[in-house]
Amino acid sequence: MKNIYIIGVGLIGGSLAIDIKKNNPETVIYGISRKEATLNEALSLKLIDKKATLDDVENADLVIIAIPVDATVKLLPTILDKIPDSGLVVDAGSTKVDICKVVENHPKRRNFLAMHPIAGTEYSGPSAAFSGLFIGKTNIVCEVEKTTFKLQEKALKLFTDIGMRIRYMNPEAHDKHIAYMSHLSHISSFMLGKTVIEKEKNERDIFDMAGSGFESTVRLAKSSPAMWTPIFKQNKDNVIETLDEYITNLTHFKELMKQNDFDAIYNEMENTNHIKDILKGIS
Structure with a gap:
């Protein structure tokens, strides 16, 4: 996955960026945020390589959504509209029912993987991100059967390579x-x-x-x-x-x-x- 776009470059998104880049130095990490200051900070901390906008995700191999869950519900269908057929969108939200429901009938549902990496600290923002946050942590994946196998396979390898173990569960559970x-x-x-x-x-x-x-x-x-x-x-x-x-x-x-x-x-x-x-x- 050469082009990875992270929407929300805070603790979770930023920490994912650090370790994905460490394992895949050829990958270009793009940051997307409503706040220009957040992107400037992420750039200065070298969490991302470049700034981007929502329209740019048409070039994405992978989009990681790491923003509050209410914003994810609103934004996810639009992101799926924009990504190429070869691209995958994953989210890192702490709830799964509403997020899965909002795209259950989307034409590109197969391009979405619902997940919840159970890791974090009490801190937030780009400066809270650090390497190794996900080592030994569980990543819960929901409705994996609804995601194209080749896309989910690439993504799950990306996450296991940074130390996460995968567990499968339905959104309600x-x-x-x-x-x-x-x-x-x-x-x-x-x-x-x-x-x-x-x-x-x-x-x-x-x-x-x-x-x-x-x-x-x-x-x-x-x-x-x-x-x-x-x-x-x-x-x-x-x-x-x-x-x-x-x-x-x-x-x-x-x-x-x-x-x-x-x-x-x-x-x-x-x-x-x-x-x-x-x-x-x-x-």
Whole structure:
């Protein structure tokens, strides 16, 4: 794939650009963004080789869409309209149902591969991109059977070569599972940060007394609201289900505290300790 266009040269798009270029130095990486400043920064950081516009994707071998999911839903059909028959479009969105649905009847549906590389940090923008982000990370691919085999084969090799492992899932299962594994943790982090900010009015107290446990738990509250609000909107039903179950567990814990049943609290925590065995080896 000689000509790769990345729409959204931030953490995900920029990190993909770095490692794809490292493995394929002959490839020309083009950046597309609504903001000229973003493209200038991406150029200065050498994430991209050249700037481009949406019309230029008619020359693309591969287009990677790495923008908020609401923008992806709006833009994806237009990108498919423009790409050549030999080109492929992939997206990196954290929801899949709405994205897959918007192109289910598109004449070039076979030129689209829905995917979700499960990797990232709490930072955003071109300066957040770095090499090695995707090593050992899972890339969930949805509706692979709807994509032309030769195109998907080339793309999946590109992503496995930078360290990702591939897992296949239907869009509905993806959105349900990711609500528990990702979306809930972001909401928890935002709300923990909100609780502390509202209670601890003195910012110096927060700074001085925040230990590593608080810092790691609230880390995701530094994530971009512009990215996460559309995710919660698109996955609303699944997110509400996870919140209902989470609130039930919190309420139960609170009741045990009220009852001074610390044996039960110990058992709750001990049973949950098994999570460390499940997550062993994940950085």
